[in-house]
Amino acid sequence: MARATAAKVDTSIAVLEAAKKVLHQNGYAKLSTRDVAAAAGVPLSQIHYHFGSKQGMLLALYEYLNSQLLDRQNAMYANTTLTLSQQWDLACDxxxxxxxxxxxRIMQELVAASWSDPEVAKVLRAGLKGWLDLLTEAARRAERSFGSLGPFSAEEIAGLVAQAFIGGESLYLLGAEQEGLPVRRVLRRVGDLIRFAEGNSSKR
Known part of the structure; x- marks a missing residue:
């Protein structure tokens, strides 16, 4: 029984890894379960068995990828040896x-898919909330350290950070950096602003 369960999990992961590869190469518009099955080296019926449909596979792919992202972010924010500015630098890395x-590219393809698929949008919003919760707690720690966030609440700072990174990703994929817009450089400069605030806070 345990062996059968392990094999089922292994097949699911193989399909999700293949879906990630195919989505990156072909984009959402050209994504087909047949191509994913071929990339995973499994019969097409396995995708329907494990995920039910193309939509089910995409939702599972998002949850699979988002859990990895949240694990990484949780570990970063839990590292008390890092200053807030160092955590920002690491987020940019x-x-x-x-x-x-x-x-x-994969995440932005899933966001685009969500515009016409309410179920995908619902799952993406739920995943985004986990990230926003982490950002809000980081902003609260900054507020305790600095004494104030100016006119912003911790929730508003979290919203600004989320919009900056998600928007930055979109602009990068559009080729804005090639046209001279300093997308990632601007994000890294925010780390310098945080360092300035940390320096002022330490002088009080």
């Missing part, structure tokens, strides 16, 4: 890594 690995 992660963005560079995610662009290079294709993760950003």
């Amino acid at each position: 992660y963005l560079d890594d995610d662009i290079a690995s294709g993760y950003v």
Whole structure:
């Protein structure tokens, strides 16, 4: 029984990894379960068995990828040896890594799919909430450290950060950096602003 369960999990992961590869290569518009099955080396029936449909596979792919992202972010924010500015720098490093690995393209393809699929949108919003909760708690720690976030609440700071990164990803994929817009450089400069605030806070 345990062996059968392990085999089922292994097949599911193989299909999700194949879906990630095919989605990155072909985009959502050209994504087919037949291509995913071929990339995974499994019969097409296995996709329907494990996920029910193309939509079910996409929802499972998002949850699979988002859990990895949240694990990474949780570990970063739990590292008390890092200052807030160092955590921001690391988040920017992660963005560079995610662009290079294709993760950003995959996530943005899923966001685009959600515009016409309410069920995908619902799952993406739920996943985004986990990230926003982490950002909000980080903003609250900053507020305790700095004494104030100016006119912003912790929730508003979290919203600004989320919009900055998600918007930055979209602009990067549009080729804005090639046209001279300093997308990632601007994000990294926010780390300098946080360092400035940390320096002022330490002088009080």
